[in-house]
Amino acid sequence: DRLIPEHAESYDRMAADSDPDFALIARAQAAAAYADAPFGLGRPALEEEIAAWDLDVSPDGTGLPVGSGDVFTGEEVFIENCAVCHGDFAEGRGNWPKLAGGDGSLADEDPLKTVGSYWPHLSTAWDYVNRSMPFGNAQSLTPDEVYGIVAYILYSNYLVEDDFVLSNENFTEIVLPNADGFIIDDREESEYAIWRAEPCMENCKDTVEITKRATVLDVTPDEEVTEEALAATEEEPVQVAAADPAPAEEAPAATPAMAIDQALADKGEKVFKKCKACHKVGDGAKNGSGPQLNGIVGRSVASADGFKYSGAMVDYGGEWTPERLAAFIAKPKAEIKGTKMSFAGLKKEDDVAAVIEYLKTFGQ
Amino acid sequence: TPDPLITEVQEWAQGLGEGVDATPYGMPIRFETDVVRRNVPWLTADPISSINFTPIHALDGTITPQGCAFERHHSGAIELSKDDYRLMINGLVDRPLVFTYADLERFPREQHVYFCECAANTGMEWAGAQLNGAQFTHGMIHNMEYTGVPLRTLLNEAGIQTEGKWVYVEGADASSNGRSIPMDKALDDVLVAFKANGEALRKEHGYPVRLVVPGWEGNMWVKWLRRIEVTTQAVESREETSKYTDTLADGTSRKWTWVMDAKSVVTSPSPQSPITHGPGPLVITGLAWSGHGKIKRVDVSTDGGKTWQQARLASEAGDKALSRFYLDINWDGSEMLLQSRAMDETGYVQPTKAQLREVRGLNSVYHNNCIQTWHVKSNGEAENVEVS
Known part of the structure; x- marks a missing residue:
């Protein structure tokens, strides 16, 4: 396949740029590997490109960058970047997620699920803050700031003291309270085994009563908006007159x-x-x-x-x-x-x- | 009296309609402006990270037009052009690769119709009948014909190493919305799709490229797909731990509940689609689907589940796709407690809400596939109710 030499060459350039010692071994290996590609489409992903996008962090700490942050600095960064939605104490504002509280509430009616009460892995919090937050300004925080924010979230959940410093080195020592609270999907045994049965067709029950009505709650959005939209479209002329640019050019006069x-x-x-x-x-x-x-x-x-x-x-x-x-x-x-x-x-x-x-x- | 619409010459029968160039890419005629996606504002903090609902009460057939297929974004629907699009495969592969959009179009393509259902569809109904309309109770679903490249083809192009047991997929938007998918599924029927219903994906559905994960919860169908990483373990990202997990009565939670179980709903008559014609011939219709495969049968009850009769499937059921069912009755004008019950090819029968609660308790949110009841009154209006 004539595409392969190009592949090997660019991979080689990349390797040589980043580490000259790597180049010789890489040349042979990459050429062989890329020669095996079934279609020879695409191009080698460069190390810098992988580093820029491969940011996810796993429960065992894989993917964490070097860095650290303490609770106090974390609080400052949190108040600056996160508190507008999540509250100064991670208690949440409006409908935005609460990040702290809810300890021991999972078996209650309406459990409060927060990083402290529900999340099984601290890596999830670090990873999400790092890649997806703040809302509307994602990937703007430094690793140290993320460590600080996560330390502050732990502190807000009473899981660490106020002098705590979170770093890549002590990260996996932190075990969240609900770490053992999850089981892998067991529907096959607990549900399918029961519900894969011949369904009843007649005399399935003696009486039927209405026990709940949606209209009592009255939380369904009304649909009037669309009727207004319909009324608006009806006012538009069906036939559009032949193009006459004049009115359109006069229009700016109406603006402020x-x-x-x-x-x-x-x-x-x-x-x-x-x-x-x-x-x-x-x-x-x-x-x-x-x-x-x-x-x-x-x-x-x-x-x-x-x-x-x-x-x-x-x-x-x-x-x-x-x-x-x-x-x-x-x-x-x-x-x-x-x-x-x-x-x-x-x-x-x-x-x-x-x-x-x-x-x-x-x-x- | 003679109908003037017939006896008098109407303007549309006399004058002229629009020329062929009036709408180079058309929208529905203005009389259909009420057939739109709708949002439930109190559900979420902000419409940028929110969901809306397909108007299933007003559609027929099985294919959902893209323009009214429900949307779910975590950081808004972004604009990403084909020229700016890159897809990376990295991790435990022999050849880490970057594809452009044009590269993707050179791999052999497949076409399949699949439903995409949000795991939270019908979730607000868990505690009791709450939202009055099939759009709101069951509208987090759509069904499209996808064209794309099997994920397996792209993974083979990169060469999966033997330690690779999972793939982690993520989007190009600010939320990135990553999910872990076990390798068996990734190599089975997952599709890297760029067309839906024949046209390019709409912006809100992940233009130019999204993942299609047949039969599995919609959150895994990553939009604006930008990276596929082969890994040894699940990443356990936010969307697969803090969300999309199912808490049981004792406080423990199920994770990795990916498959959407068999489910159905009567779309008409329903609260937003009342009977307006009085007694006589009535078409009862609805949708049925299963993430385990094909729908085998749908039963309908008009008396709240005391007796059932088999409905008619409009066409041969597709694998992990919506099926349309009809039951044509002669309505006597009396009240009905209307229900539908799906059965899939594995023999799984759609449960009642009571059956689900017995196993899962009262605090579940996701994966509510219970039998739905509409109380149809003698005036033809319908209400969302729960029955004993």
């Missing part, structure tokens, strides 16, 4: 006085993904962990209806000019000491400008 650089705003839409977990914009935007941001450029500070602002934000006062917004988005805690917004800030000036441009596109 603020001139918008659409290309920049488009870029800002992408940057705004970092903010979306907490801030909503657009039609029907509601407050979440953070206030809704419609009309934020030019809006009075701390003025979203129903949002509970920090005292620091209220004291900041005045109006959100583009300049003040830029300063706040770049370094939230430097601009407003005591703000509840647990976001480290946008490092690039371009990103700050883009996201402000994007926010301008949402009027009140």
